[in-house]
Amino acid sequence: MVEMIRKSSTDEIVNHLILAGSCILLMLTGFGFLFHVDAIGSVFGGFNTMKTVHNWLGIAFALSLLYSLHHYLIESLEYDADDLQWFKVAGGYLSHKVKVPPMGKYNPGQKLYYLAVVAFGFAIIISGIGLWFFQDNRTVMLLSHIIHNVSFVVLVIAVPVHMYLGTLANPGTLQIMVNGMMPLKDARKKHPKWIKAIGKM
Numbered sequence: 001m002v003e004m005i006r007k008s009s010t011d012e013i014v015n016h017l018i019l020a021g022s023c024i025l026l027m028l029t030g031f032g033f034l035f036h037v038d039a040i041g042s043v044f045g046g047f048n049t050m051k052t053v054h055n056w057l058g059i060a061f062a063l064s065l066l067y068s069l070h071h072y073l074i075e076s077l078e079y080d081a082d083d084l085q086w087f088k089v090a091g092g093y094l095s096h097k098v099k100v101p102p103m104g105k106y107n108p109g110q111k112l113y114y115l116a117v118v119a120f121g122f123a124i125i126i127s128g129i130g131l132w133f134f135q136d137n138r139t140v141m142l143l144s145h146i147i148h149n150v151s152f153v154v155l156v157i158a159v160p161v162h163m164y165l166g167t168l169a170n171p172g173t174l175q176i177m178v179n180g181m182m183p184l185k186d187a188r189k190k191h192p193k194w195i196k197a198i199g200k201m
């Protein structure tokens with residue numbers, strides 16, 4: 001039998017599902033508004049209902065993003081010499097000849113991805129509140145539109161890259177999202193510093 005190790009706790013898994021589900025639906029409905037795609041609007045029974053759904057999905061996204069802070073924020077702010085070396089060899093993604101340094105629980109690419117989700121996620125949430133509640137204020141509306149759209153562009157690029165890296169590019173990783181587990185043998189190879197720190201090396 002393959003010995004497994006838990007990488008994500010149950011609350012991390014559930015929160016990631018809420019974050020991912022709300023984010024993807026927000027991007028889809030947001031895309032529908034931006035380009036006035038009737039086909040997307042009709043799925044929600046028209047643009048008015050879609051706006052209500054979009055606003056409330058924004059609340060779910062905001063709460064799950066806030067909750068995710070205690071899962072990933074501290075680790076995402078810590079970088080050591082191996083992390084800097086990881087950037088120099090581009091994580092080994094561009095060449096198989098380079099030596100990838102030993103990693104902790106998350107690699108620096110994942111940490112930066114999280115910081116981007118936090119920065120642009122909160123920017124899109126705050127500007128969304130502006131668009132929802134301050135429709136009589138021209139300055140707030142103008143600024144909110146700009147911030148909401150710029151953040152949308154960043155997230156609409158970053159999230160699909162993350163989805164690709166979590167599925168097709170790294171077979172086996174998706175299991176962590178679903179049940180939180182990964183084979184201990186793989187974890188020793190991919191995350192030796194984390195495995196050492198928890199005494200399972």
Ligand code: HEM
Binds near residue numbers: 117167
């Ligand atoms: C359905 C699409 C998605 C898939 C298949 C997916 C897949 C995954 C997987 C497999 C992990 C675990 C990686 C590991 O522990 O090594 C993960 C972690 C994570 N995901 Fe997703 N994810 C998706 C959508 C999202 C979305 C929409 C967001 C945020 C907007 C998000 C944010 C995160 C964060 C913050 C982590 C933890 C740290 C990191 O890997 O950067 N995910 N995801």
